[in-house]
Amino acid sequence: MKFIHTADWHLGKLVHGVYMTAEQREVLRQFVEIVEQEKPDAVVIAGDLYDRSVPPTEAVELLNEILFKINVELKTPIVAIAGNHDSAERLSFGASWFQHSGFYLKGKLDQDFAPVSIKGVNFYCIPYAEPGVVRELLGDDSIQSHQEAMKAIIGKIEEEMNKEEINVFVGHAFVLGGQTSDSERTLSVGGSGCVSIDLFAPFHYTALGHLHSPDAIRHETVRYSGSLLKYSFSEAKQRKSISIVEMKEGGEVTIEERTLIPKRDMREIEGTLEELLDPSRVETEQAEDYLKVTLLDKGALIDPMSKLRQVYPNVLHLDRKIELIDQKKKQNYTSVRDEKKNELDLFSDFYTQMTTDSFTSEKKDIMENIIQGVKLEVEQK
Amino acid sequence: MKFIHTADWHLGKLVHGVYMTAEQREVLRQFVEIVEQEKPDAVVIAGDLYDRSVPPTEAVELLNEILFKINVELKTPIVAIAGNHDSAERLSFGASWFQHSGFYLKGKLDQDFAPVSIKGVNFYCIPYAEPGVVRELLGDDSIQSHQEAMKAIIGKIEEEMNKEEINVFVGHAFVLGGQTSDSERTLSVGGSGCVSIDLFAPFHYTALGHLHSPDAIRHETVRYSGSLLKYSFSEAKQRKSISIVEMKEGGEVTIEERTLIPKRDMREIEGTLEELLDPSRVETEQAEDYLKVTLLDKGALIDPMSKLRQVYPNVLHLDRKIELIDQKKKQNYTSVRDEKKNELDLFSDFYTQMTTDSFTSEKKDIMENIIQGVKLEVEQK
Structure with missing residues (x-):
C-alpha cells in the first residue's frame, strides 16, 4: 500500500506582503502530476491546509480545485486533518459528504478515534487540538500539556487498535526527539508545546505536519513531510519535498522523497x-x-x-x-x-x-x- | 413534482447584539420535520444561507448539520444558490462533491446556464451577482443595471430552454411589480437595483430570495418565500413561512404556505x-x-x-x-x-x-x- 505524505500547504499565505498563491498553484500542479504518475492508494495531508482560519477566497478556490482533481478526477482517496492554522469548524463543512468519494477530512477532534482504513492500512487521524480541548473531550483533568494530551489520545486509540494490522498515525504537533533536536532547537521550541517522539511507538508510520522541514526530526517512521514551499527566510536553506511512503506486509516501511520546484525560490x-x-x-x-x-x-x-x-x-x-x-x-x-x-x-x-x-x-x-x-x-x- | 421553496436563512445573524443561532436552530428543526412529513422531491434555498461572507463557526456547523440531515439522511435533493450576503467563493467549497448525493449548490455565477433537472422539472439556478460581474461574464458592455443583467441572463437561458418542459427559475434579486408595490415601496426600493417581474414570464415558477416577506410581491408564480425568521423590528408584523410548491403536468402550480414558529417572537x-x-x-x-x-x-x-x-x-x-x-x-x-x-x-x-x-x-x-x-x-x- 502506497501513499503520499504531505503537510503544511498554508494556502493563502502572505510572505512580507506578497501572496504565495501563484507559487502554491505551481507546486500543486506538480503535486497533481506526481499523483498521476505514482497512482498512490491515498494522499495524506497532515494539517495546515490553509494559512489562517479565514483564508482569502483564492485559497479556498485553489484547495477545492486541487482536492477535487486528486479525489474525484484521479479517484485517489484523501486523508486530511486540520492543523493549528486551520479553523477546525470551517474546514469541516461538507466533510460528511466528502466521505462518499473517499475524501476523509477530520477538522475537529471528537470522541471517534476509529481509523480510516484504506487497502488494509489503518489511518488514525488526529487534528491539532489544544490541551484544554482534549482535557474537556476526554474528561481528564490531569491533561495540562500537549504531551499529556497526545499520550491520552494515543491511549484511547490503543484500546481498540489491532496491533496485528498496519497502523499509521496522522497528526499535527510539535514532536521532539529522534536523532536530531540540537541544543538550539530544544532551547527555542522546548517546553509544554512539545510532544515526545516515543509516544508514536505503537504505529508503523507517523505522518506529521507542523514543522516545515523534512529534517526537523530524524527518525525512520516518525516523520515530517515538510511544507509545500519555503514560507520564511528562516526556511531558505531547507529542502521542500513530499514523501512517498510504501507500507509493506508486516509493517516494513520504505520512503522516497520527491522534490517540488517552485517557480521562484x-x-x-x-x-x-x-x-x-x-x-x-x-x-x-x-x-x-x-x-x-x-x-x-x-x-x-x-x-x-x-x-x-x-x-x-x-x-x-x-x-x-x-x-x-x-x-x-x-x-x-x-x-x-x-x-x-x-x-x-x-x-x-x-x-x-x-x-x-x-x-x-x-x-x-x-x-x-x-x-x-x-x-x-x-x-x- | 413537489418542492419546498425557502430563502434568506441568514445563519449567523446578529440582531441588536444578540445571535439568532438558537432561534434558527429551532425553526430549522421544524423545517426538517416538515421535510420528513411532506417528503418533497427537492428543497430549494434561494440565497442568503449565511448572513455574511465570513459567518461565525456556529452558523457553519448548523448549516452543515441541517443540509446533511435533509440531503443525506432524508435523501432529499437540495437546490441552493448564493445570495448577496453569502460569499460565492466560500460557499462553493465542496460543491462538486455535493452533487453526487443530489445537493446542487451554485455559489458563483458562471457560463454554465444548464438547469438541474429533478423529476422532470428544470431548475435554472442563478446566484446573486452584481451587474458588473454579469457584464464581464457575458462580455456585454451594455449591461449596467440589475434589470439589464437579469434580462441578459434569462436571454441566455432561453437560448437552450425547452419550453415544452416545466421550468423553474431560482434567483436572488430585488423584484418589483405584480399586484403590490405600493407607492411607499416603489419610492424606497426603486432604482437600478430592481428587476421587473415581467422578465420571469418564461418560467412556470420563480423561487426568489432577497426580500424577507412572502407578501413583498403578489404574483401567482413569481414569489418570495420570505425569510426563516423576523430579522429586524421592521419585520415584526410580517408572517414567516416556507412554501410547498407543486408543479403539475402542463405547468400548473399549486402553493401551500407553512408557518414556522420561533421560540421567541x-x-x-x-x-x-x-x-x-x-x-x-x-x-x-x-x-x-x-x-x-x-x-x-x-x-x-x-x-x-x-x-x-x-x-x-x-x-x-x-x-x-x-x-x-x-x-x-x-x-x-x-x-x-x-x-x-x-x-x-x-x-x-x-x-x-x-x-x-x-x-x-x-x-x-x-x-x-x-x-x-x-x-x-x-x-x-
Whole structure:
C-alpha cells in the first residue's frame, strides 16, 4: 500500500506582503502530476491546509480545485486533518459528504478515534487540538500539556487498535526527539508545546505536519513531510519535498522523497550594492526569486531598495550588515530582530508584512492612540 | 413534482447584539420535520444561507448539520444558490462533491446556464451577482443595471430552454411589480437595483430570495418565500413561512404556505413603564420575546431598561415617544432615526448593535481619533 505524505500547504499565505498563491498553484500542479504518475492508494495531508482560519477566497478556490482533481478526477482517496492554522469548524463543512468519494477530512477532534482504513492500512487521524480541548473531550483533568494530551489520545486509540494490522498515525504537533533536536532547537521550541517522539511507538508510520522541514526530526517512521514551499527566510536553506511512503506486509516501511520546484525560490543573498547590481554577476534565471538582501556597504545609500528591485523585482526584505565602530550609530534599517520592540513597532512590522501599503505617520498616530487607549482601559480594570 | 421553496436563512445573524443561532436552530428543526412529513422531491434555498461572507463557526456547523440531515439522511435533493450576503467563493467549497448525493449548490455565477433537472422539472439556478460581474461574464458592455443583467441572463437561458418542459427559475434579486408595490415601496426600493417581474414570464415558477416577506410581491408564480425568521423590528408584523410548491403536468402550480414558529417572537409593544410592568397585564408566555419597547411616559425615568428587563429579559431596543410642547426639549433617548447622524453616531449605533458592550467614552475617543485621521487623509489626497 502506497501513499503520499504531505503537510503544511498554508494556502493563502502572505510572505512580507506578497501572496504565495501563484507559487502554491505551481507546486500543486506538480503535486497533481506526481499523483498521476505514482497512482498512490491515498494522499495524506497532515494539517495546515490553509494559512489562517479565514483564508482569502483564492485559497479556498485553489484547495477545492486541487482536492477535487486528486479525489474525484484521479479517484485517489484523501486523508486530511486540520492543523493549528486551520479553523477546525470551517474546514469541516461538507466533510460528511466528502466521505462518499473517499475524501476523509477530520477538522475537529471528537470522541471517534476509529481509523480510516484504506487497502488494509489503518489511518488514525488526529487534528491539532489544544490541551484544554482534549482535557474537556476526554474528561481528564490531569491533561495540562500537549504531551499529556497526545499520550491520552494515543491511549484511547490503543484500546481498540489491532496491533496485528498496519497502523499509521496522522497528526499535527510539535514532536521532539529522534536523532536530531540540537541544543538550539530544544532551547527555542522546548517546553509544554512539545510532544515526545516515543509516544508514536505503537504505529508503523507517523505522518506529521507542523514543522516545515523534512529534517526537523530524524527518525525512520516518525516523520515530517515538510511544507509545500519555503514560507520564511528562516526556511531558505531547507529542502521542500513530499514523501512517498510504501507500507509493506508486516509493517516494513520504505520512503522516497520527491522534490517540488517552485517557480521562484526563496533565497538570501549578500554583497555590496555595486556587486549585487553588476550585470556580469546577476544570475538572470534566478533574479525573480524572493530575496532577502543583506547589503555590506559601509556608507550611506540612496534608496537601495528601488535600485535592487530594478534587477531583482522580488526583493522582500532588505538588511544592512554594518560593523560600526560606535554601536550607537547603528542605522535605522539595520536588523532590529534582537532589539526589544514595543507594541507600535510590532504592529508596524505586522502591518507591512500583511499589506502592501506603507505604515504612514498618519496611520502611526491612529495606532498609537488605540494602543494607549487599550493600555489605559487595562490599567483601569 | 413537489418542492419546498425557502430563502434568506441568514445563519449567523446578529440582531441588536444578540445571535439568532438558537432561534434558527429551532425553526430549522421544524423545517426538517416538515421535510420528513411532506417528503418533497427537492428543497430549494434561494440565497442568503449565511448572513455574511465570513459567518461565525456556529452558523457553519448548523448549516452543515441541517443540509446533511435533509440531503443525506432524508435523501432529499437540495437546490441552493448564493445570495448577496453569502460569499460565492466560500460557499462553493465542496460543491462538486455535493452533487453526487443530489445537493446542487451554485455559489458563483458562471457560463454554465444548464438547469438541474429533478423529476422532470428544470431548475435554472442563478446566484446573486452584481451587474458588473454579469457584464464581464457575458462580455456585454451594455449591461449596467440589475434589470439589464437579469434580462441578459434569462436571454441566455432561453437560448437552450425547452419550453415544452416545466421550468423553474431560482434567483436572488430585488423584484418589483405584480399586484403590490405600493407607492411607499416603489419610492424606497426603486432604482437600478430592481428587476421587473415581467422578465420571469418564461418560467412556470420563480423561487426568489432577497426580500424577507412572502407578501413583498403578489404574483401567482413569481414569489418570495420570505425569510426563516423576523430579522429586524421592521419585520415584526410580517408572517414567516416556507412554501410547498407543486408543479403539475402542463405547468400548473399549486402553493401551500407553512408557518414556522420561533421560540421567541419579535414584537413591538408600547405603554407607560407602569403599564408594561403591571403583573396583571404581562403576557407571561410571551415575556421572553425579542421586544422593541416604546415608552409613553412623559417625565424623567430612572434606568427604565433595567426595570423592563426584569420582566422582559429580551428587550433589544427602547424608544420613548414624547409629545413635547417645546420640540427643543426633546430628550436624548428619543428616537433619533430621523435626525442626521455623524460618523461617530453611526459607528456607535453599529457597535452597540454588533456587540454586547457599551460604547464607553474611552472607546468614543479612540474612534473619534480614527475618524478624524481618515478624514484628514482623504482631504490630503
